[in-house]
Amino acid sequence: MRTGVVEGPGSTDRFRAAGTVGRVTTAAPTREDVAAVVDLALLTALDPAISAAAIRDALIVLASRPAPAPPTVEPLVVLAHARAEVWRQLRARGIHPDSAPDVRVDAEALSSLTPAERTTLYLMTRRALPAHDVGFILDVSTREARRLHRRAQVALVRAVTGLALAMDLTPCLIRDELAARGAGMLSRRDIDALTMHAAECRICVEWLRRADHQALAGYDSMAAPTDREIDVVLANLQQLGEEERLRVVARAGALRRDGRPPRESLLLGDPKRWMRRGISLGVTSVVLVVVGVLAMAR
Numbered sequence: 001m002r003t004g005v006v007e008g009p010g011s012t013d014r015f016r017a018a019g020t021v022g023r024v025t026t027a028a029p030t031r032e033d034v035a036a037v038v039d040l041a042l043l044t045a046l047d048p049a050i051s052a053a054a055i056r057d058a059l060i061v062l063a064s065r066p067a068p069a070p071p072t073v074e075p076l077v078v079l080a081h082a083r084a085e086v087w088r089q090l091r092a093r094g095i096h097p098d099s100a101p102d103v104r105v106d107a108e109a110l111s112s113l114t115p116a117e118r119t120t121l122y123l124m125t126r127r128a129l130p131a132h133d134v135g136f137i138l139d140v141s142t143r144e145a146r147r148l149h150r151r152a153q154v155a156l157v158r159a160v161t162g163l164a165l166a167m168d169l170t171p172c173l174i175r176d177e178l179a180a181r182g183a184g185m186l187s188r189r190d191i192d193a194l195t196m197h198a199a200e201c202r203i204c205v206e207w208l209r210r211a212d213h214q215a216l217a218g219y220d221s222m223a224a225p226t227d228r229e230i231d232v233v234l235a236n237l238q239q240l241g242e243e244e245r246l247r248v249v250a251r252a253g254a255l256r257r258d259g260r261p262p263r264e265s266l267l268l269g270d271p272k273r274w275m276r277r278g279i280s281l282g283v284t285s286v287v288l289v290v291v292g293v294l295a296m297a298r
């Protein structure tokens with residue numbers, strides 16, 4: 001055996017990532033973990049470059065832990081790191097977990113959801129995890145996880161309806177007018193307006209009925225990461241320099257006792273959202289407005 005490399009039982013099916021040469025790394029993610037991280041990242045970020053960066057950083061941080069979490073919690077900790085890194089990458093590009101992007105009329109319905117909605121949909125619909133586990137991964141209460149899931153399902157059905165109607169599929173003048181508003185782009189508000197119209201319109205209602213059936217069926221049929229994709233991720237990780245690994249680990253900060261990433265600061269949220277919330281709650285939440293102003297000034 002070469003110097004310092006310890007081959008433990010079962011080590012062949014483990015991915016030995018960050019800086020394992022010369023020391024024992026017991027928390028290296030398994031191939032199954034890597035598949036989960038890739039799947040979550042792709043379906044939450046919906047962008048190959050953002051996903052790749054998040055996958056890399058999540059796997060580096062996971063592999064740098066002194067030991068994995070207990071077996072019942074470990075898969076959730078893995079998903080929590082994947083979630084945190086995807087949200088971090090999106091934030092770095094000005095996309096906050098609660099911001100609903102404007103989308104082109106020919107976009108995938110899923111892309112009009114907020115990152116938080118997409119993550120919840122992934123965890124609860126695709127992975128069928130209970131709300132309690134999803135709350136653990138998202139760092140929110142069980143109740144908030146359930147609320148986010150309901151909101152995500154509604155948003156997806158509305159997006160399928162709104163985008164279909166925006167594509168000029170029904171001979172309806174009101175639909176024409178609503179679809180023309182965004183000049184090829186649709187905001188969440190435009191999508192909601194088209195859906196509301198569909199619910200009341202004899203001509204357009206058919207698309208709302210179809211969307212109800214199609215939205216989640218389409219989501220479920222998306223392919224899982226292939227062996228080849230996972231191999232590419234693993235090969236890229238092996239090529240990283242030690243300096244880069246140390247930088248990622250340092251940036252991630254001290255993990256919590258249960259292995260999850262550090263709690264996210266209020267100021268990391270969408271500043272505009274805190275402004276809106278502060279304003280809508282009125283005088284009692286002057287503090288939230290101040291927090292929003294400070295965050296926007298950063």
Ligand SMILES: [Zn+2]
Nearest residue numbers: 172175201204
């Ligand atoms: Zn209509």
